[in-house]
Amino acid sequence: xxxxxxxxxxxxxxxxxxxxxxxxxxxxxxxxxxxxxxxxxxxxxxxxxxxxxxxxxxxxxxxxxxxxxxxxxxxxxxxxxxxxxxxxxxxxxxxxxxxxxxxxxxxxxxxxxxxxxxxxxxxxxxxxxxxxxxxxxxxxxxxxxxxxxxxxxxxxxxxxxxxxxxxxxxxxxxxxxxxxxxxxxxxxxxxxxxxxxxxxxxxxxxxxxxxxxxxxxxxxxxxxxxxxxxxxxxxxxxxxxxxxxxxxxxxxxxxxxxxxxxxxxxxxxxxxxxxxxxxxxxxxxxxxxxxxxxxxx
Numbered sequence: 001x002x003x004x005x006x007x008x009x010x011x012x013x014x015x016x017x018x019x020x021x022x023x024x025x026x027x028x029x030x031x032x033x034x035x036x037x038x039x040x041x042x043x044x045x046x047x048x049x050x051x052x053x054x055x056x057x058x059x060x061x062x063x064x065x066x067x068x069x070x071x072x073x074x075x076x077x078x079x080x081x082x083x084x085x086x087x088x089x090x091x092x093x094x095x096x097x098x099x100x101x102x103x104x105x106x107x108x109x110x111x112x113x114x115x116x117x118x119x120x121x122x123x124x125x126x127x128x129x130x131x132x133x134x135x136x137x138x139x140x141x142x143x144x145x146x147x148x149x150x151x152x153x154x155x156x157x158x159x160x161x162x163x164x165x166x167x168x169x170x171x172x173x174x175x176x177x178x179x180x181x182x183x184x185x186x187x188x189x190x191x192x193x194x195x196x197x198x199x200x201x202x203x204x205x206x207x208x209x210x211x212x213x214x215x216x217x218x219x220x221x222x223x224x225x226x227x228x229x230x231x232x233x234x235x236x237x238x239x240x241x242x243x244x245x246x247x248x249x250x251x252x253x254x255x256x257x258x259x260x261x262x263x264x265x266x267x268x269x270x271x272x273x274x275x276x277x278x279x280x281x282x283x284x285x286x287x288x289x290x291x292x293x294x295x296x297x
Contacts, residue, residue: 004064005163005249008021008273009050012043012045013046013047013050014076014079014080015033015080016029016033016043016044016047016077017047017055017072017076017238017256018031018050018077018080019033019057020056020063021056021069021073022043022166024061024062024063024064024065025042025062025063026040026044027040028064028237029280033246034099040270044056046049046208051072051246053066053068053069054066055068055069055072056069059064067284068132073147073148074146074147074148077148078148079103079120081266081279082150083167084282084284092129095125097127097128097129097284098128098129099261100128100129100131100133100284101129101130101131101132102122102126102130102132102150102151102152102159102284102285103132103134103135103148103149103150103151103152103287104118104131104132104133104134104143104150104152104153104154104268104288104292105134105135105145105149105152105154105155105268106133106134106135106136106154107135107136107137107142107154107155107227108135108196108213108226108227108228109227109243109244109246109247110154110155110246110247110283112190112227112228112247112250112251113135113244113246113247113249113250114134114154114246114295114296118131118291118292118295119120119131121291121295122288122291122292124291125287125288125290125291126284126287126288126291127150130286130289134149134150136150136153137155137158137200138156138157138158139155140158140159141148141155141158142158142159142160142161142164142274142276145159145164145274145275145276146161146163146164146210146276148276149290151275151279151288152273152274152275152285152288153273153274154169154268154271154272154274154292154294155271155272155274156172156269156271156272157269157270157272158272158274159220159274163276163277163278164274164275164276164277165274165275165276165277165280166273166274166275167272167273167274167289168269168270168271168272168273168292169271169272169273169293169296170270170294170296171221171268171270171271172245172246172268172269172270172271173244173245173265173266173268174206174207174242174244174245174260174262174266175240175242175243175244175245175248175249175253175259175262176190176240176242176248176259176260176261176262177240177242177243177248177251177257177258177259177260177261178234178239178240178241178258178260179233179234179235179236179237179238179239179256179257180238180258180259181203181258182258182260183258183260184261184263185240185261185263186263187216187264189218189263190217190218190240190262190263190264191211191216193218193238193239193240194219194220194221194237194238194239194240195219195220195221195239195240195241195242196221196222196223196224196230196234196239196240196241197220197222197223197224197241198223198225198226198227198241198243199223200225200232203223205242206223206233206266206267207242207264207266208263210264210266211264212220214264221239222239227243227247227251230243230251231251231255231257234257235255235256235257242262242264242266245259264267271296273289273292273293273294275289
């Protein structure tokens with residue numbers, strides 16, 4: 001039966017709800033909160049009574065949230081976020097981040113190029129804070145920030161929303177990644193070679209648009225949605241991958257692949273950091289934002 005009077009509700013149940021929604025597992029939620037699994041199960045029973053809904057149903061891959069649970073998540077997340085902010089205001093210099101986490105959205109090209117640096121800079125400012133890297137891109141990032149799936153995000157745009165704030169971190173370009181010890185590649189050779197495309201859609205990329213503007217086209221032999229797959233796809237082949245310069249350089253630094261200037265004039269793009277405007281005074285997120293900016297200097 002629904003309990004609409006907050007005086008009759010144990011607010012610790014909200015932490016149980018958050019942990020279950022994030023972890024999709026009663027056992028993992030128990031570990032996260034430092035309680036027994038039976039305590040989580042009891043909490044879930046009470047949550048179901050409060051909200052008059054199953055909230056989480058068992059599937060072959062754990063606990064899946066119901067529609068009502070997904071509707072409740074941003075509301076409960078905001079309530080808990082405000083509580084954490086109020087406690088942080090008491091002592092903004094508090095260095096106790098054990099057990100806390102920040103979810104940072106970014107595509108894997110940024111994770112490959114800047115992930116380690118971000119870990120180090122964040123650890124310097126917020127010791128023991130756990131950084132959770134979560135995949136996103138400019139077309140979905142606004143929704144992920146607004147529904148609190150992400151705390152902060154780094155993308156090439158996508159933050160044009162009234163409830164979001166953003167800061168430009170830098171500017172990106174495109175370079176070629178190949179498995180051959182050459183220092184340059186002509187446009188004719190570029191067009192003649194096969195290409196590996198990195199794209200969430202798998203068909204058209206910015207390179208195709210640039211070539212089409214000159215009446216040219218290329219042959220894509222394979223496409224992938226993960227930059228991390230490129231060393232395995234390019235090794236031992238004559239194929240070319242045209243990708244953001246930061247990712248190309250990071251991959252080349254860790255492998256035997258080589259970075260070449262792109263012979264095709266492609267537009268540069270802004271690299272931006274975005275966050276929910278209402279969370280901009282959270283001391284923890286302020287420190288993480290400082291760390292992100294420092295990582296891109």
